[in-house]
Amino acid sequence: MNRMHPLTLRFHDPETERAFLRQLLPRLRLQGRAAIVVGVFVYFVYGALDHLFVPPNQLGLVWVIRMLALAVPLGVLVLTFTPWFEKANQFLLAQVGLSASLGLIAMLWHLPVDSSAYYYPGLMLATFYTYNLIGARFIQALGINVFVLLLYNLLFGFVSAYPDPMLLSQNFFMISANLIGGAAGYLVEYQRRQLFLREVQLDRERRLHLQRSLHDRLTGLPNxxxxxxxxxxxxxxxxxxxxxxxxxxxxxxxxxxxxxxxxxxxxxxxxxxxxxxxxxxxxxxxxxxxxxxxxxxxxxxxxxxxxxxxxxxxxxxxxxxxxxxxxxxxxxxxxxxxxxxxxxxxxxxxxxxxxxxxxxxxxxxxxxxxxxxxxxx
Structure with missing residues (x-):
């Protein structure tokens, strides 16, 4: 029976891992395209409320950051129609989730502290988006979201120095989002890989049954x-x-x-x-x-x-x-x-x-x- 690494969920057998990724590729293309379209739409709608929370003199800067962040998913969307996606789909999809979080952090960095109440929830949305929608593997989504959490605390806990109660509260919700989104992403990938193994086993049994039904039991020759x-x-x-x-x-x-x-x-x-x-x-x-x-x-x-x-x-x-x-x-x-x-x-x-x-x-x-x-x- 093929075993998986308990954290990365990667199959120990390289051939099984390659077969799984080949089978997954068509679904990743469709899921990635759909997730990018949804993510871009939400990112734009998010910006429709900027004028309520952003000083007028900084609206232009926020939209520049937003458009730079959106350049990554739009570029990946184009790449889903090319052979490049087959070679580096997991890396590309992971960058989509990363760009969403980095864009929000860049906006928060240039805005007053009281604007964080508006933009900070977007980081939790980006966390769930990376774990559960874009199609990145659990281990890559985990790496990205842990990096974002550390970067957020470095910038706003040490450099910008958000008030401790606010930072503590934000960390609680960000860590909770990682636990919930990460657990869901882990279970989905684990079950998908278990289903793949079961399908491989059933296919092997079907081929064996077909071979037996078409071959002489004594000599193994075609019947x-x-x-x-x-x-x-x-x-x-x-x-x-x-x-x-x-x-x-x-x-x-x-x-x-x-x-x-x-x-x-x-x-x-x-x-x-x-x-x-x-x-x-x-x-x-x-x-x-x-x-x-x-x-x-x-x-x-x-x-x-x-x-x-x-x-x-x-x-x-x-x-x-x-x-x-x-x-x-x-x-x-x-x-x-x-x-x-x-x-x-x-x-x-x-x-x-x-x-x-x-x-x-x-x-x-x-x-x-x-x-x-x-x-x-």
Whole structure:
């Protein structure tokens, strides 16, 4: 189970962390844009009341500071439409919250002490905004808001020297806003990451279930359903590119004696070994399927010619006849192989027709004495 750092909430596994951030990116784009629009609107509305609390000779200065502060979110808004946002989205979103707080602090620095009753609540709004709306990660929002709290106390507790009771009261509310907003931001990110892990687990289970449903339990080879899908793809490629493919129906000769003399457990071992050999003898683009019992089917794409198909069939018979390690007393086994090249005139272009064609050729090989192959007529 992937673990998270208790403070930063970062996954210990780097690949899991990267996957989480990739999944989060589209939502961050939308959330960041919406939060910036809302924040800019509130910042402007805030300024509509300036004339009630700001001396007339300082209104221009306050609006200059406000517009400088708004330049950051507007710039980030533009960057959300560029590749830069993908590379540095957390840093950019965090700067939006920081600029809102620094703008308010700059206004307070240039205004009389009694104006703080109007602008100071804006810092608490900026605190919640950074933790809970802009989309910054908890640890980054925490760093920004702790920095703002320290800067506020440095400027107005030591440099400007606000009255102690007022500063104490303001600190109480700012710290409370950090505790409440930070706790909410922490829980939201924690739950989002837990949900991501659960989705990854469910997706892994779905893929495993799908793989099991499309593969033979004994050998792990594709089953008939997956074979049909691969053959339909091959047929589509053949129509488009005029390529020639081949189906090999492989039936083991002498396998019944293995089961009868050594038991089904040994027979299963032999089937798994034959499956391994068939996979090793073909290309990654080919499909080896177990149809059931001791019957296998090979879909070999872009076979080229009848001679190439015959050469491969001879190779398959040779590797099947090789002794199985650890079973010195095993009865000899071989294979009868039927080959159907497709597409071809008179043959229906369906997986069922191709398998049936190869199956019929395999029976002709058995009738001719086994341990051989037959090409479809």
């Amino acid at each position: 008939r359903d997956l074979l049909d899908d691969r053959m339909n793809q091959a047929l589509a490629l053949a129509r488009r590119d005029s390529e020639r493919h081949a189906g090999f129906f492989v039936d083991l000769d002498g396998f019944k004696s293995v089961n009868d003399t050594l038991g089904h457990e040994v027979g299963d071992t032999v089937l798994r070994e034959i499956a391994r050999r068939l996979v090793a003898a073909t290309r990654e683009t080919d499909t080896i399927s177990r149809l059931g019992g001791d019957e296998f089917f090979l879909l070999v794409q872009d076979i080229g010619s009848c001679d190439a198909a015959a050469h491969l069939a001879e190779k398959l018979i040779r590797i099947i006849e090789e002794p199985v390690a650890g079973l010195p007393d095993m009865p000899p086994i071989s294979a009868s192989i039927g080959i159907c090249l497709f597409p071809q005139m008179g043959l229906e272009s369906t997986p069922e027709a191709i398998i049936r064609c190869a199956d019929q050729s395999m029976y002709r090989a058995k009738a001719a004495g086994k341990r051989r192959y037959q090409l479809a007529q």
